[in-house]
């Protein structure tokens with residue numbers, strides 16, 4: 242912990258107590274941590290930055306608007322079933338980005354199957370330098386390191402395979418109405434429920450390693466919605482109780498480990514039909530925006546064995562690789 246982390250550490254320790262959603266007196270909290278009342282007040286002053294709403298009532302103390310569920314490595318491990326030995330789980334209260342940190346660790350030799358789940362990211366990453374926003378306790382933001390004997394060239398289609406794992410997990414949790422948008426967004430009722438970011442290391446001939454970052458919305462706080470420039474959805478919008486956070490993470494990890502092992506052996510081809518069955522835009526009109534700003538319109542016919550998009554255009558069928566292309570309904 243660096244000196245600049247100390248105030249944040251106190252904030253998180255206080256939030257662990259306030260997580261029950263009950264009132265806690267500032268005076269008692271101050272005594273408990275051996276600090277001045279004003280220090281407690283300061284530590285809790287900016288919690289809206291974490292997407293939280295905190296009430297402060299004279300004579301009663303502080304109370305969070307909603308209770309907070311923390312991640313717990315043991316509980317997650319307990320839900321991994323047969324994949325338990327393939328995964329090594331670590332939870333951090335905060336980090337800039339789980340992908341950035343796990344990439345660093347991968348470079349330093351972290352084993353395949355390492356999982357870094359972060360309660361709150363100060364600079365969550367999306368594709369192409371975009372930002373991923375999430376509130377404390379309201380999302381899952383985690384990264385998984387997977388090592389492959391093959392080289393980077395054999396990994397095309399991997400990000401779509403990850404989407405298949407997410408579908409298996411979410412449908413297994415009983416979440417209705419989820420689908421995929423090429424190359425790898427997870428949609429729920431037309432809004433983005435989860436994003437996937439793959440960052441690879443290695444060379445074309447192998448071996449290679451990939452850090453798979455996933456952000457999934459359990460409940461997006463109003464304060465964050467305004468900052469996201471596309472339709473957003475979350476599990477809280479469903480007419481079912483939001484499954485427990487640790488359970489959701491365990492089920493996601495279990496399915497990821499299974500699909501990644503399948504992919505390492507057989508590639509994307511055997512998963513292609515399953516992916517297409519979940520594609521929200523399958524056989525529907527779409528527009529693609531290309532890196533040079535060009536728009537291409539056509540019908541999404543499906544994907545190739547390498548995970549590239551097959552688009553029927555007026556000039557015939559064209560193939561697009563994920564790279565820097567964004568797909569939208571037309």
Ligand code: ATP
Pocket residue numbers: 366367368369371372373374375424426433434435436437438456458461469470471472473474566567568
């Ligand atoms: P596209 O949606 O155009 O395919 P992308 O796949 O490149 O974009 P990602 O890397 O998956 O995008 O995610 C980054 C984008 O996701 C941001 O630019 C923002 O629009 C959106 N976003 C950021 N945070 C969230 C969130 N919590 N929930 C849903 N969408 C988000």
